[in-house]
């Protein structure tokens with residue numbers, strides 16, 4: 001087993017998948033020679049050549065649009081958006097074509113593409129470099145949206161995304177790109193898309209989160225345990241399609257639920273989770289399903305970002321509130 | 328050579344056959360046997376008759392919104408005629424002649440305009456992408472398909488069609504640029520029909536020609552008389568040769584005119600003069616080829632009438648088939664969102680099926 005951080009896990013997975021299947025091509029801005037601004041594609045061009053790992057022109061719409069054509073003509077493009085904040089020029093391609101080609105052609109053409117993008121705040125960055133807009137993608141039929149929270153998950157989920165015959169938006173939590181290392185098996189393994197993971201079993205309350213926020217949630221969980229509260233923690237892993245079953249099973253057991261995400265609150269993925277819980281576990285609830293999220297504000301510049309991202313203290317506070325609800 | 332001789336910056340337009348069907352550039356005239364010429368002519372007539380029927384059915388309330396091609400048949404048939412089976416076509420939505428030329432089944436085409444996704448599901452061996460409505464977005468797919476062909480060392484070229492309006496889009500610039508950088512075998516075929524709905528060509532760009540835009544992206548561009556099927560054929564042939572021999576992309580501007588409405592929802596009398604339309608009708612691409620064929624003794628009045636009648640009845644038969652087989656099964660709406668239906672989709676479908684069942688509607 002190798003010990004690696006999330007970024008290295010992404011790099012290693014790309015390498016393994018490129019080795020396994022020569023249809024896999026990797027490209028994007030600064031992705032080739034430079035190996036990406038975060039170095040996620042480091043050394044891939046050296047190893048596989050300029051026909052497998054390429055620098056693209058600075059044009060997000062075309063990175064995705066050209067990828068569609070490559071996917072249709074026998075390749076598996078794994079493209080990079082340098083930052084999630086710059087994916088918007090590609091929205092037309094993603095929403096109008098990536099998501100629709102299979103349905104539009106009744107299965108004749110498909111887009112087996114992965115669109116990777118670093119997302120999220122907490123890295124003291126310039127404007128447009130900190131947002132989490134997974135809800136924008138999760139609302140679009142035809143797309144899958146996946147977010148890993150650990151190096152181990154990053155590897156298994158990215159490999160699954162690359163092998164998936166449907167297009168996958170793969171969001172990488174850049175705050176924890178290098179935050180911690182973990183043992184990651186050298187051999188290949190797959191983590192299924194569309195399945196959440198119960199990271200920690202408990203009885204007092206269900207906490208659902210994903211991506212970078214999982215770290216704060218797990219810290220908060222330890223703090224809660226010190227107070228005798230035992231949360232069950234679910235890492236959603238796939239934002240679309242959501243694994244309703246795992247969530248409902250847990251909520252039926254605990255009767256209480258807190259959803260933690262970094263993205264803005266209103267119309268976020270948390271709202272969808274609450275709806276699912278209301279529709280499927282209403283009679284099991286002992287407290288209102290609750291969200292603790294980013295504010296409905298523009299993501300603040302670095303001097304203000306520590307206010308924005310839910311901290312372990314705020315999470316514990318909410319946990320306590322919900323556990324004590326009407327008792 | 329062709330591209331050097333017709334520098335778009337000099338606004339020189341490539342023409343082989345004039346309005347009267349006379350060959351004015353005999354040296355450049357392709358040497359095609361009668362059967363091939365008749366086949367080309369027939370495809371143009373089939374396109375015209377298919378449009379005429381569709382417009383009729385639309386007026387009768389049997390067809391939905393339809394985008395006619397009248398006046399642009401030579402540009403569509405002449406260009407697609409050059410492609411081989413292994414090549415790709417990435418259309419917008421006004422390329423009926425090219426679809427037919429590549430062997431797409433008219434039933435499928437009508438089925439699409441009738442409002443059924445199965446109209447876009449062509450057999451494996453017909454390499455045409457579905458109609459793409461978001462203007463200019465599909466040009467990128469054409470670059471991607473061509474780039475993939477090049478990287479995989481497959482001998483395939485890609486033609487993509489778009490209108491003059493599309494050249495104002497960012498995706499046009501991004502696609503041309505990318506094709507230039509990676510020298511992809513892509514043929515950018517602009518049907519400059521002078522209008523984007525109501526907006527005239529002059530309001531799209533200050534460039535004298537669309538063809539000259541090629542220069543900024545490092546590829547040749549050529550302005551071609553879009554109603555001259557021979558000039559279109561030759562220019563596209565040259566572009567295809569460039570693509571096949573690894574010389575990269577080409578931009579062709581087919582200078583033509585949209586005789587009909589933008590779509591059946593449009594009334595062009597609001598924004599253009601009838602005299603202008605009448606002037607262009609004199610340049611009709613089908614009349615022009617007919618004049619040529621008759622002058623050359625390759626087509627008689629009688630044969631011509633027969634062709635038109637046959638084409639009309641083929642269109643009629645195809646539409647009748649579509650009317651009888653055009654419905655969509657509920658499951659198909661859900662089935663093609665992903666390779667496997669998600670639990671959410673299954674649940675939504677089943678709940679709705681239950682509802683229908685309860686009302687005795689299934």
Ligand SMILES: Cc1ncc(C[n+]2csc(CCOP(=O)(O)OP(=O)(O)O)c2C)c(N)n1
Nearest residue numbers: 421460461462490491492493520522523524
């Ligand atoms: C991105 C986008 N914006 C607007 C429209 C609505 N629209 C449909 S066709 C059209 C005009 C297209 O003109 P042109 O590219 O010249 O092609 P033509 O219709 O003349 O064949 C417009 C504005 C659209 N389909 N896509």
